[in-house]
Amino acid sequence: MSSAAASSGVVDWELAVSTAVRVAGSGPQLTLPEARAAVADLRSCARDAVGFVAEHTGLVAAAAPGATMVVDRRGWVTANVGGLASVLDPVLVRLRDARSPGGTTASSLVPRVTGVEVGAALGFLASKVLGQYELFTPDDRRPRLLLVAPNVVAVERELEVDPHDFRLWVCLHEETHRVQFTAVEWLGPWLRAEIQGYLDSVDVDGRALVERLRRTGGTLLGALRGLDAMGVLEQLMSPQEREVMDRLTAVMSLLEGHADVVMDGVGPDVVPSVATIRSRFQERRTNPSAGEGLVRRLLGVEAKLKQYRDGAAFTRAVIDSVGMSGFNRVWTSPQTLPSRAELHDPEAWVRRVCAPDTTPQPAG
Numbered sequence: 001m002s003s004a005a006a007s008s009g010v011v012d013w014e015l016a017v018s019t020a021v022r023v024a025g026s027g028p029q030l031t032l033p034e035a036r037a038a039v040a041d042l043r044s045c046a047r048d049a050v051g052f053v054a055e056h057t058g059l060v061a062a063a064a065p066g067a068t069m070v071v072d073r074r075g076w077v078t079a080n081v082g083g084l085a086s087v088l089d090p091v092l093v094r095l096r097d098a099r100s101p102g103g104t105t106a107s108s109l110v111p112r113v114t115g116v117e118v119g120a121a122l123g124f125l126a127s128k129v130l131g132q133y134e135l136f137t138p139d140d141r142r143p144r145l146l147l148v149a150p151n152v153v154a155v156e157r158e159l160e161v162d163p164h165d166f167r168l169w170v171c172l173h174e175e176t177h178r179v180q181f182t183a184v185e186w187l188g189p190w191l192r193a194e195i196q197g198y199l200d201s202v203d204v205d206g207r208a209l210v211e212r213l214r215r216t217g218g219t220l221l222g223a224l225r226g227l228d229a230m231g232v233l234e235q236l237m238s239p240q241e242r243e244v245m246d247r248l249t250a251v252m253s254l255l256e257g258h259a260d261v262v263m264d265g266v267g268p269d270v271v272p273s274v275a276t277i278r279s280r281f282q283e284r285r286t287n288p289s290a291g292e293g294l295v296r297r298l299l300g301v302e303a304k305l306k307q308y309r310d311g312a313a314f315t316r317a318v319i320d321s322v323g324m325s326g327f328n329r330v331w332t333s334p335q336t337l338p339s340r341a342e343l344h345d346p347e348a349w350v351r352r353v354c355a356p357d358t359t360p361q362p363a364g
Contacts, residue, residue: 011088012115017081019116023123024073027150028157035149038163039070042147045168048270049175056266058328061182068145073126076148080122082138087195130155130170133177135188143188145178147171159280165273172266176259184331194248246340249307253343254330257311261319310343317346322354329353 030038046068054060071079130151134143147170156166181188267274318327330336330353342349 010111010114011085011118012111013081013085015112015115016119016122017077019119020077020081020122020126021074023120024077024126027073027127028154030150030153038149038153038167041164042070042149042152042167042171043068045164045171046145046147046175048168049171052266052270053172053175053179053262056262056324057176057179058324059179059183059331061179063145063178064142066144067142067178068147070147070149072150073148076129076146077122077126079134079144079146083134083136084118086138087136127151131174133174133181135181135191143181145174147174155281155284159277159284161277161280162273165271166277169263169267169271169274169277172263172271173259176262177255180255180258180331186333187331190334191248191251194244247337250338250340250343253307253311254314254338255311256308257313257315260308260312261315314338314343314346314349318350321347321350326350326354 047063050063069075126148128151129148131145131147133145137143152167152170153163156163159166264274264278267278271277315327318330330338330349332353336353338346338349342352
């Protein structure tokens with residue numbers, strides 16, 4: 001965690017971590033041999049996924065040593081708080097500087113209140129997330145692929161599916177995200193610049209922004225996963241800034257949908273039970289318990305699931321139309337990314353980007 005964020009006086013990050021760890025719990029009970037076997041299998045699956053994803057997508061990015069880490073829930077929380085703080089540094093530091101000295105007792109409670117809110121939301125996600133590729137990392141640390149072992153084991157037991165097949169299936173999804181941001185060298189810097197540029201432009205009104213952060217503390221963690229970073233932006237934007245959000249939403253939908261398509265597309269050859277896994281996983285995703293459904297709505301998870309569906313539909317339609325090589329033109333430059341409208345009209349994207357002898361223009 002950066003010192004700037006830690007001293008900004010808006011979020012008590014240490015309290016956020018301790019709250020998240022308490023809320024998340026430790027996960028399913030495993031004997032030491034079971035835990036070691038699960039970790040070893042996840043590491044093996046992550047290595048295998050590199051070649052499978054490269055062959056299926058045509059995107060190649062060698063995995064550097066240490067690029068994949070198998071973590072527990074506490075480890076996931078710790079990694080993501082650092083990334084979340086690094087994303088919010090510009091706004092938090094400016095907010096700290098804008099606040100008048102000698103704040104009131106109420107204002108002095110803001111960091112702790114927000115820390116608890118963020119921590120509670122982090123804790124919920126820490127008990128659910130199976131894996132992620134870090135886009136935002138503190139102190140220039142290289143991004144890593146994180147696999148949350150207790151959550152993977154919990155879900156494979158709940159679904160009653162083959163453990164090795166399920167672990168490889170999860171790794172195929174997360175490896176696709178790693179490849180998106182490493183094989184497509186401009187994508188990560190461009191996306192970070194888009195988000196950071198927006199945050200830099202936020203007009204900081206101390207009282208107003210503090211109140212907005214307090215009201216929506218849970219959604220601050222939208223930035224804790226690289227691919228979910230717009231959750232923060234939505235809480236800080238004005239109506240005139242929706243155009244930026246539309247562009248970023250389209251990109252996030254593309255990335256998530258593409259990963260879903262790849263994990264299923266690779267599956268039949270290397271994950272024999274992929275059809276059963278997808279069916280049971282989709283049922284679990286779309287029919288949560290009443291309590292979990294409420295929390296998911298409060299944290300914006302339902303909107304995230306819509307991104308999966310929209311992005312997958314776009315990806316499948318484009319591949320059906322112009323093949324994988326045609327689809328891969330999406331990675332050429334920011335100008336070849338789909339707009340939000342094109343996400344729901346794949347043929348419009350194909351006409352703009354894949355028409356013979358044309359130079360793609362930015363999406364309208």
